[in-house]
Amino acid sequence: MKKKFTWILLPAIFLLTCKEKDPELNPPVLEEVFPTQAAPGEYIELYGTFLNSVSDVSFNTGLEKNFMAPLYQDETSIYVMVPEMNAGMAQISVENSDGVSNSLQFRVLAKTPVISSFAPTKGMKKETVIITGQYLEQVTAVRFNGGTSSNASFKLDRKTLTVTVPDDAVSGKICITTPSGQKCSASDFIVVAEPSIASISRDYGVKDFQVEIKGQNLNNATVKFGSISATASYNDATTIRVNCPEFTSVQQVSLSVTTAGGQVSRNFTGAPAAQITKAIPNGFIPGSVLTLKGVNFYNIQSVQLPSGKSVSPGDFIRNESNDITFKVPAGTSPGDVKIVSQYGDGQALNLSVITGGSGLNADNIATSTTTISLATTNLCNDGFLVFCRKADKGAVYSYFRVFTRTNPSDPCYLAPTLEIINGVTFEIFPNKKDPYGPVADYILKFEKDSKGLYTGLVIMIRNARTYIGNRAKDGLIFYAIDDGTVEKLCYAVPTNNFEPGGFALIANYISNPYWNCNCN
Numbered sequence: 001m002k003k004k005f006t007w008i009l010l011p012a013i014f015l016l017t018c019k020e021k022d023p024e025l026n027p028p029v030l031e032e033v034f035p036t037q038a039a040p041g042e043y044i045e046l047y048g049t050f051l052n053s054v055s056d057v058s059f060n061t062g063l064e065k066n067f068m069a070p071l072y073q074d075e076t077s078i079y080v081m082v083p084e085m086n087a088g089m090a091q092i093s094v095e096n097s098d099g100v101s102n103s104l105q106f107r108v109l110a111k112t113p114v115i116s117s118f119a120p121t122k123g124m125k126k127e128t129v130i131i132t133g134q135y136l137e138q139v140t141a142v143r144f145n146g147g148t149s150s151n152a153s154f155k156l157d158r159k160t161l162t163v164t165v166p167d168d169a170v171s172g173k174i175c176i177t178t179p180s181g182q183k184c185s186a187s188d189f190i191v192v193a194e195p196s197i198a199s200i201s202r203d204y205g206v207k208d209f210q211v212e213i214k215g216q217n218l219n220n221a222t223v224k225f226g227s228i229s230a231t232a233s234y235n236d237a238t239t240i241r242v243n244c245p246e247f248t249s250v251q252q253v254s255l256s257v258t259t260a261g262g263q264v265s266r267n268f269t270g271a272p273a274a275q276i277t278k279a280i281p282n283g284f285i286p287g288s289v290l291t292l293k294g295v296n297f298y299n300i301q302s303v304q305l306p307s308g309k310s311v312s313p314g315d316f317i318r319n320e321s322n323d324i325t326f327k328v329p330a331g332t333s334p335g336d337v338k339i340v341s342q343y344g345d346g347q348a349l350n351l352s353v354i355t356g357g358s359g360l361n362a363d364n365i366a367t368s369t370t371t372i373s374l375a376t377t378n379l380c381n382d383g384f385l386v387f388c389r390k391a392d393k394g395a396v397y398s399y400f401r402v403f404t405r406t407n408p409s410d411p412c413y414l415a416p417t418l419e420i421i422n423g424v425t426f427e428i429f430p431n432k433k434d435p436y437g438p439v440a441d442y443i444l445k446f447e448k449d450s451k452g453l454y455t456g457l458v459i460m461i462r463n464a465r466t467y468i469g470n471r472a473k474d475g476l477i478f479y480a481i482d483d484g485t486v487e488k489l490c491y492a493v494p495t496n497n498f499e500p501g502g503f504a505l506i507a508n509y510i511s512n513p514y515w516n517c518n519c520n
Helices: 002-020 503-509
Strands: 029-034 043-049 056-060 065-068 077-081 088-096 104-108 114-119 128-134 141-143 154-157 160-164 172-178 181-191 196-200 210-216 222-225 228-230 232-235 239-243 251-259 262-270 275-280 289-295 302-304 316-320 323-327 335-341 349-351 383-389 395-400 403-405 414-416 418-421 424-430 442-448 454-462 465-472 475-480 486-491
Touching (some): 043 088, 114 172, 196 262, 275 349, 289 465, 454 475
Antiparallel strands (some): 056 088, 088 104, 154 160, 210 239, 222 228, 222 251, 232 239, 289 323, 302 335, 316 323, 335 349, 418 424
């Protein structure tokens, strides 16, 4: 009986002895978390005991539970990253093979937003900017100027913000605000100011005429006249200088200035430049006339001549559509002549001073022109001119001074007949057989100045064709105003056969035997 008892007791003793020798269990204990709040992706430290064998760190918000492996650990500390999870209060605990620790309270913060880029990098107020980044869903405000502007309106779309640049924005960083704070872009957004035009030097012009535009924010501008681009010769923030392009007709266009900040415009009238296509004669004869023909003679302001000389429209002898005639001032030298219209300077035509030749020129033009020597009769002391026409091989033509009877009771109380042409006075000498006979279609008109003296300029009407010319040393030389044809009347010299007498004899004397004609 005793022996059997001994056998049963020994295993029990053995079992008791083995249980007393098992090692003590050491579950982890958490004492502190630092910091007490952080966002996913950030690192925190846990302090306590028995932490060297911890395999997982638990983050439990009640709605979700995440486990993270320690990045570093020893007996008293653990270094671990906050997992991706929603913001809110969480309980942190750890676990090893001996058990689960106590919990510490921790706040999971919302992710800090990140601005990766924005486009465009510059723009005007009220324009749209697209911000691309991460964790933008928590954004509550967007501001420019480094965060000092008023709140910009924005729209969230996944990982982008569509933002409208506010009116008070200036160049600076773009900043976004979330519950976790403010985050600004690495680079500046350049706010481009809208351009403005204060004045333009002239609101009309022709090709190559320079227009100066004054204003603000005009840097790096593109200038257009209507649809025609023009390159600025000078451009800064307040000034643009640009030449007008070529226009084919008079037209109102928009003179526009476009910069990165927008577009402004003014009304502008463009016109083709006046162009001289023909000069009659083809050069200057100082003291004589010059006819200019061409295109685009719009509202002529002046004719510019060499040596600073000019002729105003009030001094024109003729002023018709694209066709003008004027007297060339004494002392005019070779050089450019151009029409200045109301829209600007026309194209220049280079002319020389005409010397030599059979036509009127600077060498044969009459220098003493204030009086005219007339052949006379004894009839009221009237007078007439006799010329030989070169084109008719010396045929004789008489031109009587035409008088107007001013006193019916005195047949010899007469006054010359005058005609006013474009404000200029001319005395009329028609071609006639006698003073009171019918007027032929050949008429001479001699210009007179304000003192009643002849100037030397003469107009001839022949078969309804107009010629303008000047007294030369040996007669009259004209140019047809339509095509420049030269016409010459030479002075006829009376022979010994000519004996001025009564009125009835005059018609008989207008023939070659009584005049010497040498018309070259």
